[in-house]
């Protein structure tokens with residue numbers, strides 16, 4: 001896994017139209033390639049369709065047209081178990097279960113266990129490590145509903161990292177974090193992407209943050225996805 | 240565009256109410272009989288029902304009571320009947336839940352494919368379509384009189400009824416955890432055991448307790464057809480026209496149901512996390528309008 005040909009395309013979109021009905025498509029993405037170790041950020045106004053795009057790539061929403069492939073599997077085929085990590089905007093944690101239980105759901109996808117009841121040793125080990133990376137070791141047995149908003153966001157990030165995914169789709173995973181925690185979390189994810197050669201697509205409203213993390217910033221606007229060139233990127237950041 | 244005329248929602252209720260009055264007028268041919276009913280009730284109450292015959296709490300003549308004197312009540316028909324009803328309710332709630340949960344997971348549209356869920360729903364609906372009393376008659380014919388028939392009957396009904404409550408709770412759960420799991424490619428079993436059950440555990444527990452309470456109430460009836468429990472004695476004395484004894488049993492059932500109702504409200508309050516801030520007091524659960 002890590003190491004692969006570093007120019008390999010992990011996420012590929014061609015002529016993709018996203019939306020929930022043919023009459024009102026949200027956007028058309030004529031071409032988008034994300035390669036190993038590459039991090040791209042997507043910005044855009046609220047309600048423009050960023051979450052919809054991420055969900056479409058994750059295989060949760062049907063594209064209205066076009067072809068999408070993730071890790072070499074073309075939708076509706078799915079990438080191999082555990083290869084795709086998705087951090088939803090609303091996190092999707094099991095609120096009544098502990099931090100450990102939630103993160104174990106992620107590592108179980110890749111490292112397995114028995115019938116969904118028992119997790120393998122590797123899965124438990126991996127879950128512990130990711131919880132530590134997100135600075136939540138003290139809260140490991142706490143039910144998620146008793147954590148703060150930012151802590152919950154880190155649990156969702158830990159769950160995805162515990163999968164050792166090849167592709168990470170992160171929907172505003174840095175919001176609700178103070179500056180220091182934010183840079184810790186984003187650094188961890190960037191380091192993971194670089195060392196494991198994983199592709200990351202993240203949604204980020206804050207241009208400054210986006211330019212700190214991502215190799216490429218794209219803006220969703222007027223029904224399409226445009227690359228923000230470096231000059232206008234600077235202007236946006238200064239605004 | 241013409242402006243829409245908005246009708247007060249209360250108007251629809253009025254229409255519903257008057258249609259019920261209309262239908263009732265057709266069903267009742269002779270209002271005079273209903274009026275006589277009150278007089279009949281008075282005579283019946285004072286001549287045959289009141290006062291209740293508490294001898295049902297005395298030990299039975301046969302077999303001889305071997306319990307020490309202060310536990311003599313355990314040899315009474317009231318005690319024997321009521322505990323049997325409680326036992327039937329307990330066993331069939333636990334057995335019923337054991338079968339209903341897997342079926343409910345298969346029936347829930349958010350985790351099972353449409354074909355599977357349709358089949359599971361059909362199965363649950365058919366188990367639920369007959370009341371437990373009819374199931375009891377069925378099992379009494381099939382395997383004979385006694386509590387075992389009662390347990391079978393109540394279990395079957397519990398599976399159908401509890402299964403429906405359960406899959407509705409499961410479908411009502413937040414969808415995002417399942418989306419994250421789907422993206423990661425987790426299997427249905429993984430999702431059911433690690434996401435669905437822990438996320439809806441409070442609802443599932445609270446429904447099981449409600450089901451036990453329900454089974455106690457309905458378990459008093461199935462004895463009438465010979466499927467065990469206190470209903471057997473009620474039927475027996477109804478047959479002998481000994482209504483004051485029947486009344487004593489009814490009062491016992493009423494008191495038991497009241498206690499279990501209250502315990503159920505109290506226990507369930509621990510499993511409703513958002514609402515648990517205001518846990519009812521022990522006295523409060525008995526008083527209406529708390």
Ligand SMILES: Nc1ncnc2c1ncn2[C@@H]1O[C@H](COP(=O)(O)OP(=O)(O)OP(=O)(O)O)[C@@H](O)[C@H]1O
Pocket residue numbers: 020026044045046047048049050051052053089
């Ligand atoms: N399940 C759905 N069915 C139909 N329409 C939907 C659904 N989910 C979202 N939409 C609509 O699609 C549009 C895009 O929503 P989306 O969540 O993708 O926006 P977004 O760019 O992520 O916004 P935000 O920055 O506020 O999260 C919105 O107009 C929304 O109302």
Ligand SMILES: [Mg+2]
Pocket residue numbers: 050051052089171
């Ligand atoms: Mg969004």
